[in-house]
């Protein structure tokens with residue numbers, strides 16, 4: 670049997686000589702090593718096609734370069750090496766290289782009071798690019814928390830005061846009677862609305878640390894009301910207290926996160942967005958904040 674040469678269409682000249690900004694593959698399944706875990710991830714890998722006369726890039730070379738991610742923990746240095754491999758295997762074709770990895774980081778979280786714990790899943794996207802020989806890496810992390818409306822809390826308190834005036838109008842105040850009243854339904858005649866909320870942190874990193882767990886921890890500490898995993902009544906009561914002590918408009922949440930992210934040495938710049946999926950309205954309350962470290 671004759672050995673046939675396989676046709677190589679990518680090596681042909683393009684009929685329309687035109688460079689392209691991004692060419693590659695989206696939705697590649699692969700495992701990555703993050704925070705000591707092997708996680709299922711989806712990658713988008715691409716390069717610029719600067720040689721407008723070339724018909725195509727070499728998809729398989731990008732795909733094979735991703736193998737590096739299976740063996741070593743994910744770091745900015747590793748991402749840079751992968752991007753460099755993209756460019757080395759596309760000499761004369763490409764100047765810029767791009768890699769986006771999306772995964773769900775699992776963190777074990779303790780209960781607030783009881784000796785229990787459970788897993789939380791954090792959607793994380795890591796975007797790395799090597800453009801004009803400059804390396805950039807960005808993180809997108811979603812953190813879910815609870816927010817109780819401070820205005821609604823004040824309005825509810827006022828109704829509780831009115832109920833108190835009504836119920837004790839003609840009664841001399843007695844400690845025991847007030848205590849019983851406080852424990853009754855009349856003692857909390859109105860409740861403030863609260864909502865499951867999410868913070869989308871879009872962070873430009875500096876240094877050689879992805880700092881994902883540190884950033885999540887810093888964000889949750891700043892908010893004070895991260896959603897819980899295993900919950901007994903004692904934990905639920907502690908959560909109610911945490912919410913009462915951290916009443917938040919979306920503006921408050923955005924400001925807290927702004928201050929927390931600025932304190933991290935790993936952060937060069939950020940754009941954050943908080944979304945309070947209101948239970949008062951059918952629409953969301955949203956706040957955004959941006960910041961860039963002054964390097965002067």
Ligand SMILES: Nc1nc2c(ncn2[C@@H]2O[C@H](COP(=O)(O)OP(=O)(O)OP(=O)(O)O)[C@@H](O)[C@H]2O)c(=O)[nH]1
Nearest residue numbers: 675677678679680692724725726727728729730731
């Ligand atoms: N460039 C390009 N390749 C595609 C596309 N869709 C599928 N492919 C296939 O991707 C496969 C891998 O391409 P290459 O990396 O160039 O494969 P190869 O020529 O065997 O590998 P090298 O010898 O390293 O160049 C080829 O079989 C292409 O046909 C596309 O839209 N663009």
